[in-house]
Amino acid sequence: MTTDQDIVQAFAPTGKLRASINLGNPILAHRTAEGSAGGVSVDLATALAAQLDVPLELVVVDAAGKSVDVVAAEDADIGFFAIDPKRSASIAFTEPYVLIEGYYLVREDSPVQSNADVDSAGTRVVVGKGSAYDLYLTRELKLAEIVHAPTSPTVVKTFLEGDYDVAAGVKQQLEADIAGMTGMRLLGERFMVIRQAMGVSKSRGDKAAAFLARFVEDMKASGRVSEALRDHGIRGATVAPLA
Incomplete structure (x- = not known):
């Protein structure tokens, strides 16, 4: 994917990509021995920041509802959530990755x-x-x-x-x-079945939502999602089919 400056500005208006990471879901994130956040969602956030060529900042929360709230309030730029109709009022979801x-x-x-x-x-x-x-x-x-x-x-x-x-x-x-x-x-x-996806505030616009959707499909197609599951020893979760 090529990344134009409008997209970079939409995702990182502060100059950083702020990713909401929910430690309440052990499939996606955990606290490392060093005390930082790690896991599948952190790996995907790192890959997106690299795609955008901006630094990554983790906004760590302990519950899914809080993760939705910080993205909806634009205190974080992206998040990792289960798709749900109620959340769709403020969040533009990708297709699921897990x-x-x-x-x-x-x-x-x-x-x-x-x-x-x-x-x-x-x-x-x-x-x-x-x-x-x-x-x-x-x-x-x-x-x-x-x-x-x-x-x-x-x-x-x-x-x-x-x-x-x-x-x-x-x-x-x-x-x-x-x-x-x-x-x-x-x-x-x-x-x-809980469909885990990435999401961005709808206020960031359709181009940002479409970019994030393509990013998730690329991560599935390239094997990055399955690699992250394997690297973090996650069992019982499956990579979602390509959209």
Whole structure:
């Protein structure tokens, strides 16, 4: 891709590319041993900054909702989010680059045996506030009660401390959180596919959105996304098909 100065100005009006990085999604980002942010989203942000020939600045947050907010408020220039209709009011999304799965977690002795059992009166489902699966389940569940944990990484803690019925989240996060515990089980099927994409504020214009969309397709086609997943030891996530 060639990069004209209008595009550079649209993405980096401060002279830097400010990328919002959500540490609440372990598939995409994590805290390194040195204390900085690393992961698939950081690798892609680094590649985009190189394409634009500008320095990269990471705006690190701990929850998906906060990541959306900083990009919508233009306190960051790009972000990495799950696609959701509610977020589309302010964010122009690319097609997804990674697909991950949302699962339910229950106690071993729970009467909840399948996804269909979750949406029942009196069932309390813990979700990470502002997460993609929060937005999705808030629309889809008609009878169950949604309970908000502050962030996705605190879902299992909230679930256990509050003696709630179901925890919902990214499969790998749930598995990591219950590692070494007994008396817990994931239900046998996903409740949603979470489509992880890049996004830019719609205020940056159609040319910026189109440029970012092409960038993501190039990253998938060139193998950079699969390479990043491999480099960071991510399992259970797949590269999204080319648009």
